[in-house]
Amino acid sequence: MKEFLQVLWRFVPPYKKYLGASIVFNILSAVLNIFSFAALIPILQILFQTGDADAATAYMAWDWSNVQAVLMNNLNYLVNQLINSFGQTTTLLFIGLFLALMTALKTGAYFLSSATIIPIRTGVVRDIRNQLYKKITTLPLGFFSEERKGDIIARMSGDVQEVESSIMSSLDMLFKNPILIIVYFSTLLFVSWQLTLFTIVFVPLFGWFMGIVGRKLKQRSIQAQALWSDTMSQVEETLGGLRIIKAFCAEDKMNRRFNNINSAYRNDIMRVNIRQSMAHPMSEFLGTIMIVIVLWFGGVLVLTGHAITGPTFIYYMVILYSIIQPLKDFSKAGYNIPKGLASMERIDKILMAENNIKEPEHPKHINSFEHQIEFRNVSFRYGEQWVLRDINLTIPKGKTIALVGQSGSGKSTMVDLIPRYYDVQEGEVLIDGINVKDLGIHDLRQLIGNVNQEAILFNDSFRNNISFGVENATDEQIAEAARIANAYEFIMQSEHQFDTNIGDRGGRLSGGQRQRISIARAILKNPPILILDEATSALDTESERLVQDALERLMKTRTTVAIAHRLSTIKNAHEICVLYEGRIVERGTHESLLTIDGYYKRLHEMQK
Secondary structure, eight states: HHHHHHHHHHSSSGGGGHHHHHHHHHHHHHHHHHHHHTHHHHHHHHHTTOOOTTTSSOOOOOGGHHHHHHHHHHHHHHHHHHHHHHHHHHHHHHHHHHHHHHHHHHHHHHHHHHHTTHHHHHHHHHHHHHHHHHHHHHHHHHHHHOOHHHHHHIIIIIIIHHHHHHHGHHHHHHHHHHHHHHHHHHHHHOOHHHHHHHHHHHHHHHHHHHHHHHHHHHHHHHHHOOOHHHHHHHHHHHHHTHHHHTTTTTTHHHHHHHHHHHHHHHHHHHHHHHHHHHHHHHHHHHHHHHHHHHHHHHHHHHHTTTTTHHHHHHHOOOHHHHHHHHHHHHHHHHHHHHHHHHHHHHHHHTTTOOOOOOOOOOBEEEEEOOOOEEEEEEEEETTTTEEEEEEEEEEEOOOEEEEESTTTTTHHHHHHHHTTOOOSSEEEETTTTTTTTGBBBHHHHHTTTESSSOOOOHHHHHHHHHTTOOTOOOOHHHHHHHHHHHHOOOOOOOSGGGOOOOOGGTTTOOOOHHHHHHHHHHHOOOOHHHHEESTTTTTHHHHHHHHHHHHHHHHHSSSSEEOSSSGGGTTTTTEEEEEEEEEEEEEEEEHHHHOSSSSSHHHHHHOO
């Protein structure tokens, strides 16, 4: 219950007005229910001629010390007066109309109490998804190198849905049922405290038994949701690697692998659902046992004349039976909530993840790039493994610096330190003499444009992909960026021109077309610093020529840091830095490095 209340405290406060209204309507519904059932007493007295109404010959003044006797006497006196004035049949009609009116008011209040919970349920689920998405967009890239995409998707879909169907669907029960239980229990005490004390012995036993099963349910739910993440991860991997699966005729192998994970998920969720399905029959059985015992004990009190009459005992049993349903709903919520809490734990692994790329408390703002980028004694590691060691490099404004070296030498890590996707452990990266850690993150990244080896595009139109990140770009600006990037011609040949949808990740385009769209996007942003991460390595000769031409236009008047495997693409760089095992081992122009019998010359000869 403590975990559940903590979840509510985190997400429900913005909806407290709805919660307050629901509580008011629940109280009103419970009180009206009590009054509507009270009409049973005079109906039974009239039908069975018990004589209780005849005993009330005068209206009694209010007496707080004897509330029950005063209420029963005055109710009987009112019924007696109605019988004397209109007869028994008409009095039954009046009482029936009173019962119908109370029931109408009660059901109206009941509906309003449930209707005011719905904005809370739907709002909290929306807020959790928004918080998850916002957190995903703000977490550093290092977080996602350790997490599977399928697992994150599973948490945003399956786990959030489980919170909605388990915790949020139980809100109505949890705010309604305690009120009903308190009101009904107070009525039971008022009608017969002896019977109520006898009854209350069974309630803790009832709750304890349900609690044991609920705790085991949460453990199973955590296992089931983890397997659901595995299932989503394999689906995501399959969609990304479908070409390889088909090329290696591995369909059967992947089907078997998916079936194993899916069957394990099915077995765990089956156990959870079977255990959950025990809630209703178990509570029904325990409730019936309690009714039978109370019926026997109450019958003894009625038959021996111990301060309770037959009609009053029937009214007591009706209220007692009414309190059983809220108790059963309460136990049902006790089964549902552990499943939701298990999912909430998984969601919190994202929501509570620490973001080590923090905005400075008092950031320095920078609107332009004037002088140089500097790596000063920079060392960086992933975990315990050092990737860069003692890097010292100055990149003057307007110059093109190329980084070459074998895979894993630290080239991509080095350029990722400039926009502060990662923070260095030793040394510092400076822009115009200011440590990037002291700059506002958005100010820093506004200065930088990226063109990567894999053109990252979105399932949207040409127009929206080119203008991505640039607010209020005009059609003329977008078209000009496309022309400079050698993309205008194939865009205009498409079905809807700039409004043509390019498909998931640009799947309707060739590799060279995707790359030229990403270059157009960088051109429109017009950044003073440009990072090229092997932008032409995956292209054919013709596409490479078009892309290289677009890149040369883009690089004019900009400070460029280029990672390249094809050394022919960086011949004209002002300086080439050769990285080997995280250190800069050679630097110079293309021609000067070829005169040295070193690592760069060997790379060049191998490519020739």
